[in-house]
Amino acid sequence: MTIVVSDLTVRYGEKAVLNDISLEIASGKWTCLVGPNGAGKTTFLKVLLGMAPYSGSISDQGVEVFKNHNRNVAFVPQSPQIPQGMTVAEYVALGRSKKDGWGNESLASRALIHKILVQTHLFGMHHNLVTHLSGGEMQRALIARALAQEPELILLDEPTSALDLHHQISVLNNIELLKEEGVTIISTMHDITLAAMFAEQTVIMKEGKVLLSGSSHEVIHSPELKKAFDNRIDVYTLDSGRPVIIASKGEVEKN
Amino acid sequence: MRRRNIALASAALLGIATLTSATNAIASSPNPTRIISLSPSATEILFGIGAGPQVIAVDDNSDYPSTAPFSKLSSFTPNVEAIAAYHPDLVVLQSSATNAATVESDLQKLKINVFLEVTPSNISDAYAEFLALGKVTGHPSRAKALVTTMKSRIAEILAKARKKNSISIYHELDNTLYSADSTTFIGQIYSDFNFSNIADGTNSGGYPQLTPEAVIKADPKVIFLDDGPYGESAATVAARPGWSTISAVKNKHVVVLPLDIADRWGPRLVDFYQFVAQATAKIN
């Protein structure tokens, strides 16, 4: 189930937030969108959710996104609205609404939730209130809820930006498990080093346009990546072959 | 001026029409012997026309005459069941009571007759109520006689006390300067004396709130205080900033109205006229 994007344009008023973009997102693979702020990365995710009106074409399994209401797309937001007074178990159970309908508490459904809670190491604290979770635990809860949906496509908006180094890796490891289920993963990330570690496909976006899209290895070492950040980044390669992308020191010192 | 008169006339006609239909509905039944009055004025009227012995309970504000059978029934928020528990055969209910329409229909469902008392807008409406209550309770001639007596006594008082040259007055309802103009019941009593009411002309449905400046500018010769029970007196009025320049205050013509005479329209109306006459006798 490849996602094909063709001449996609999204306008907010006069401004084109996504300007005539075309690309293909491979099914069952992890694609990461990178680029500076204002590139339109989050807007692209919203289009995939069916939230933004667009011109052009974006089809998922051959059907235009806004026409197919049965799509099962999970969304892990950067800043979720955390409901007060809800337990972790209830929160994760919300994910079942897509497959089972709202409020369905069949035995099978509850067994699956249990399995996911164990998988994400949340079982044992699932009676706690969601408002009491630490940043890392909250992220796991979001992923658990997304897993409960049994989605075909999962969208993650900056899944690691608020986490410490250790949790960043463990969360991304958890997400990678989804590939075993054949789920297509699309994420936006500021940390391109991490993106390079996990995503097979990388898309560079800037100011509403796609500068380059392709395998992560190619894209990371391309000149387009540096161009996207106004040449203020450096790309190093470790002995192991892993790329490391950091901001250039020079520009900062100029002030 | 003409519009106001028409309004007054229509209100009077409406009042009389209501009374007439109310009394006609009830007059056909035998005289009631278990009357409940939920109106302090009606209580005074009932006892004045000789229906006292037929009254079994009066509301918690009916304090005159002192022989009236006091009860805890409320005139403002009548409780139908509590009223019905007395097994009355006639209830005098104020139309200004909370949910009066529902109370009336509920009582009627319980086969209890209701006399709906509309607040009179002028003295002939008040007399009409006397006569209506007389008819309903079986004392028509006594009611008639009482009205005739009141009319002649009031005429006597006015003959002596009515001012040839009108003097300005201010009637105060509370210390935020709510007043009553000449379209109100009490305002018309003042008009009988040829007083000019400083609250007139504001077109506020009868009870405008005045500003201190307006009162000082109007410079009334007499101030009638209806808020005596709330702590106002000639002394407190004089203490108000700027009020010491008002003629009424300078000449010590600030009068506290006696409790419950100014707010009722029973037989003691005559006493009220007398009181006003005495209070303003020496003023020109």
Add this chain to the structure above:
Amino acid sequence: MNAERDAIAKIWNWRITAFCALILLVVAIAAVSFGPISINFFKVFKTLFDLPGGASGQDRTVIIQLRLPRVILGVLVGSALATSGAVYQTVFHNPLADPYLLGAASGAGLGATIALTSSHHNLVGALPIFAFLGGVLAVFTSFIISGRFFADPNSLLLSGIAVGSFATAIQTYLQQRHSSALRPVYSWILGDLTSATWSVVGWSAIYIAIALLILFSVAKQLDGLMLSDEEAYSLGINPKKLRIIAVAAATLATATAVSASGLIGFVGIVVPHLVRGLTHRVTNRSLISIAMAGAAFLVLADLGARTLLSPAELPIGVITAFVGAPFFLVVLRNRRKAGQ
């Protein structure tokens, strides 16, 4: 077998709903049985269920024409206010939201004041219609002036405050100009169920039933409104449409309740918290239970209103505040303890 042992517990148990229904039934029967005229309880029971040996004559009229419509109106108004309050709290992510948000109360109050201060005296009979229209128009105006009809919760809230203030200002002006109407307007604002007759019960039942049925049917999906819009979309609901349906139905229920019984406070805030606090659940599957709890609460409060200071009537708003406030504090304190 393993699955049964390992599965997590159900989040909402319909036994809770059944329990609330039982409480409501008991409270309602008790309320019809008490009043200044004492009628033997078994006689009341037999009269209600049309069994032989029931009351007759005046006693029967008291039960059927006086107490029963009043209790039923209490059930309708109580359930309308509690349910609307719960829905508003979910939609606006605000545990302190009450059904009078978005200017509904001020609009209804203005409508009632217009009816009471108008120079045409027949308008007093049409007071419920004026109050109803006032409430509905105020909420509708809030939607319009918030800029976008499918507005987000926060801008709706702000425009509701603006509309409410405006309506209150006009109302105050009218009251000042017609101060003889002050007392009727004031007592209407305090709220009471004394206007209950079978015809009032009739029309309010229709509107409130429609509104509640709509809300109960979307109750489960309302849980999605507790999340951000993006999350809601991913879970398969259209949050903007759902918000409008929920707010419209809740407003219909509130406006009807207000036109029948004035502005009774506290029910809409306290009862949802009571139910949620006692069950430790915030899911909107509790809506039916909240409705029944609100009904029982108001019927009990009304019983107090007409018997505590008998033969005078206590304003029911005083009782709901007196009872509601301490309960509220207890629930709040327990929540804070659970939080620590």
